[in-house]
Amino acid sequence: MKQTIAAPPVIRLGTDYIGKPVSRVEGLAKVTGAAKYAAEFNVPDLLYGYVVSSPIAKGKITKIHADEVLALPGVLQVFSHENVPSLAWFDRSYKDDLAPGGSPFRPLHAAEILFSQQPVALVVAETFELARYAASLLRVEYAAEAHETDIEKKRDDGYEPGRGKTGFMPPPKPRGNPNEAYKNAAHQHEAEYIHLAQHNNPLENFATTVEWLGEGKKLNIFDKTQGAMNVQQYLTKIFGLSKEEARVISKFTGGAFGAGLRPQYQVFLAVLAALALERSVRVSLTRQQMFSLGHRPHTLQYLKLGANENGGLEAVHHAALAETSQFEDFTEVVVNWSGLLYQCENVKLDYQLTKIDANSPIDMRAPGAATGSFALESAMDELAYKAGVDPLDFRLLNYAERDQNMKKEFSSKKLRECYHQGAARFGWEKRNPTPRSMRDGNWLIGYGMATGCWDATQQKAAAKASLTAAGHLMVSSASNDIGTGTYTIMTQIAAQTLGLPLEAVTFRLGDTELPEAPVQGGSWTAASVGTAVQAACQALGNKLLKLAQQLADSPLQGAAFEDVQFVDGVIRLNEDISRRVVIADLLDASGEEKVEAEATTGPNMLKQQPYSMHSHNAVFVEVRVDEDLGTVHVTRVVNAVAAGRILNPKTARSQVLGSVVWGIGMALMEESIMDHGFGRYMNHNLAEYHIPVMADIDTIDVVLVEEEDDIVNPLGVKGIGEIGFLGVAAAVANAVFHATGKRVRDLPVSLDKLL
Numbered sequence: 001m002k003q004t005i006a007a008p009p010v011i012r013l014g015t016d017y018i019g020k021p022v023s024r025v026e027g028l029a030k031v032t033g034a035a036k037y038a039a040e041f042n043v044p045d046l047l048y049g050y051v052v053s054s055p056i057a058k059g060k061i062t063k064i065h066a067d068e069v070l071a072l073p074g075v076l077q078v079f080s081h082e083n084v085p086s087l088a089w090f091d092r093s094y095k096d097d098l099a100p101g102g103s104p105f106r107p108l109h110a111a112e113i114l115f116s117q118q119p120v121a122l123v124v125a126e127t128f129e130l131a132r133y134a135a136s137l138l139r140v141e142y143a144a145e146a147h148e149t150d151i152e153k154k155r156d157d158g159y160e161p162g163r164g165k166t167g168f169m170p171p172p173k174p175r176g177n178p179n180e181a182y183k184n185a186a187h188q189h190e191a192e193y194i195h196l197a198q199h200n201n202p203l204e205n206f207a208t209t210v211e212w213l214g215e216g217k218k219l220n221i222f223d224k225t226q227g228a229m230n231v232q233q234y235l236t237k238i239f240g241l242s243k244e245e246a247r248v249i250s251k252f253t254g255g256a257f258g259a260g261l262r263p264q265y266q267v268f269l270a271v272l273a274a275l276a277l278e279r280s281v282r283v284s285l286t287r288q289q290m291f292s293l294g295h296r297p298h299t300l301q302y303l304k305l306g307a308n309e310n311g312g313l314e315a316v317h318h319a320a321l322a323e324t325s326q327f328e329d330f331t332e333v334v335v336n337w338s339g340l341l342y343q344c345e346n347v348k349l350d351y352q353l354t355k356i357d358a359n360s361p362i363d364m365r366a367p368g369a370a371t372g373s374f375a376l377e378s379a380m381d382e383l384a385y386k387a388g389v390d391p392l393d394f395r396l397l398n399y400a401e402r403d404q405n406m407k408k409e410f411s412s413k414k415l416r417e418c419y420h421q422g423a424a425r426f427g428w429e430k431r432n433p434t435p436r437s438m439r440d441g442n443w444l445i446g447y448g449m450a451t452g453c454w455d456a457t458q459q460k461a462a463a464k465a466s467l468t469a470a471g472h473l474m475v476s477s478a479s480n481d482i483g484t485g486t487y488t489i490m491t492q493i494a495a496q497t498l499g500l501p502l503e504a505v506t507f508r509l510g511d512t513e514l515p516e517a518p519v520q521g522g523s524w525t526a527a528s529v530g531t532a533v534q535a536a537c538q539a540l541g542n543k544l545l546k547l548a549q550q551l552a553d554s555p556l557q558g559a560a561f562e563d564v565q566f567v568d569g570v571i572r573l574n575e576d577i578s579r580r581v582v583i584a585d586l587l588d589a590s591g592e593e594k595v596e597a598e599a600t601t602g603p604n605m606l607k608q609q610p611y612s613m614h615s616h617n618a619v620f621v622e623v624r625v626d627e628d629l630g631t632v633h634v635t636r637v638v639n640a641v642a643a644g645r646i647l648n649p650k651t652a653r654s655q656v657l658g659s660v661v662w663g664i665g666m667a668l669m670e671e672s673i674m675d676h677g678f679g680r681y682m683n684h685n686l687a688e689y690h691i692p693v694m695a696d697i698d699t700i701d702v703v704l705v706e707e708e709d710d711i712v713n714p715l716g717v718k719g720i721g722e723i724g725f726l727g728v729a730a731a732v733a734n735a736v737f738h739a740t741g742k743r744v745r746d747l748p749v750s751l752d753k754l755l
């Protein structure tokens with residue numbers, strides 16, 4: 001080995017990246033179009049599949065006139081239940097990672113129609129236009145049966161679901177005596193809060209391009225998903241493929257918001273067609289078909305709150321009834337938050353499902369909490385008025401110091417700081433408490449606020465780190481980046497752990513050939529994959545230290561991993577930073593081409609068991625309501641979030657900004673309107689399903705509240721993809737009440753409800 005001499009002084013800017021507002025490392029690829037989405041892989045000899053969807057909500061297919069369209073030159077096949085072979089998946093016990101209880105929908109399996117817009121056939125042709133044209137000609141005959149899609153008619157059919165998918169916690173048992181406490185309460189509030197179904201509607205439509213590689217059944221499957229591994233597991237199980245045969249690739253995802261947590265039917269159809277025709281096939285869904293992939297469930301929520309003379313919360317009863325499909329028990333945590341957010345000794349929480357003839361709902365950003373907090377935080381506002389207490393003071397008065405649901409301490413909770421910092425930034429003290437008391441000409445001005453809470457969880461994940469002799473670090477994990485900033489924060493973690501400049505680090509994700517990672521969802525990616533990336537880089541660092549210690553007269557002789565630091569491209573002693581080895585020289589000296597290490601990490605159960613781990617936020621909103629027209633403008637939002645360590649304030653802020661836009665959409669616009677005659681969502685397009693546009697968005701101020709937490713994970717990060725969305729809709733509705741004196745309890749707060 002070569003002798004290493006003391007390194008010259010380092011003049012780099014530093015490699016301290018965690019917590020810095022680093023710009024997106026994939027930004028250039030995104031804005032130049034180099035970042036390809038699933039439907040953009042133009043592999044040679046591609047065929048196109050177009051989905052034919054059911055116009056009825058319930059019944060049977062009686063005849064498919066496939067011959068008529070097969071006669072068109074260029075149409076290769078019409079796949080339907082009539083010709084799809086009985087696949088391995090007809091093992092009904094199969095479940096994807098995020099599947100709820102029940103039996104997953106199996107496209108083209110049988111003649112039965114279970115929901116409107118159910119895929120009934122796939123027409124495959126040489127061009128997309130021909131496939132679409134042929135699909136439009138395909139005659140399918142049905143025997144319709146009476147359907148029921150109205151949850152209001154199924155109010156009495158509620159039942160309690162069992163534990164289903166990952167993350168579902170049935171409500172805790174009642175505590176205290178909520179009925180008695182409510183009866184005796186000085187101030188009482190009781191009301192029902194309603195929201196219709198909502199659809200995730202990411203900008204990128206769901207699509208899959210399957211590349212037939214011509215080597216046995218080997219496929220490259222470019223899929224729109226939040227979890228390549230989950231899709232691979234589904235495909236291998238159903239089609240009897242090996243992992244080598246079914247490589248799933250998802251490098252860039254144009255939003256998903258939960259719709260991509262589970263494998264969607266287009267991936268099934270595309271793989272089915274590719275295997276049957278032994279050709280490359282693409283299936284992309286239309287915006288209309290996107291409304292058949294699952295939705296936030298239409299839910300009825302009943303809230304009963306009681307407070308004593310001083311405004312102390314004495315009783316909480318929160319019950320929710322949500323729709324699910326006939327074949328799965330889709331569950332969310334809707335009501336539990338109401339036993340967690342405030343100190344209260346008498347609490348009853350109920351959660352029930354009722355079945356309708358629609359597709360299974362699916363998780364949609366902050367599932368359950370978004371809607372549960374709308375109801376709770378609206379009700380808290382109503383009770384605050386009754387008790388004559390300022391809504392912010394009312395929340396501070398009833399602040400929960402511990403998690404009464406779980407009977408545990410919080411690992412950290414800086415919600416009080418969120419309230420104070422958010423209120424100060426907003427100017428809450430300028431609020432005149434009387435509704436309809438603030439105006440500017442024809443505009444009624446209202447201030448409203450609300451609170452949110454989300455889980456801080458960590459899943460098992462693996463990562464690999466590989467450092468080349470040229471000094472480039474490649475880190476990989478089969479995670480995903482749905483636009484949240486995963487590429488960037490993982491690059492930061494890796495660069496800082498090994499003391500390398502950002503430019504020397506590449507992070508790869510979205511490929512089943514990489515180390516296993518969970519779906520990107522639940523705000524757990526930073527905690528889960530981040531911890532694995534850090535651990536893999538530390539393991540690599542350990543190997544480098546060992547190599548450094550093999551050098552003759554190594555300045556690091558005898559040092560343990562804890563005794564050294566990786567900074568600015570060198571390994572140096574904590575105690576004496578002049579004793580150092582340059583990493584690049586080290587690889588050179590060792591003669592190794594590269595040094596690699598892998599790590600698999602998961603939650604430290606023992607350490608975490610005594611604690612309840614959550615992120616929190618406080619949202620303050622100003623609205624202006626046109627007194628004559630009832631139009632609502634959200635003119636100012638301050639969103640103060642405490643989510644543990646913020647890895648990157650720039651990408652974190654973007655997550656909260658997007659969340660606020662979502663909250664404004666939920667409050668004022670979003671609703672999927674079911675025509676119960678047809679049993680179909682009628683506004684299934686972005687012209688009629690309204691979401692905010694730039695003109696709807698004004699000032700949004702994000703406050704990232706400092707919060708340290710060494711319980712949640714080694715990085716101290718809680719995740720920020722969902723927390724910023726919570727409380728926004730309630731804060732808007734509360735501000736509208738303050739502006740107008742009108743309380744709207746069924747979302748969205750549209751102008752017709754204000755006039």
Ligand code: MOS
Nearest residue numbers: 258364365521522
């Ligand atoms: Mo999120 S609804 O877990 O993608």
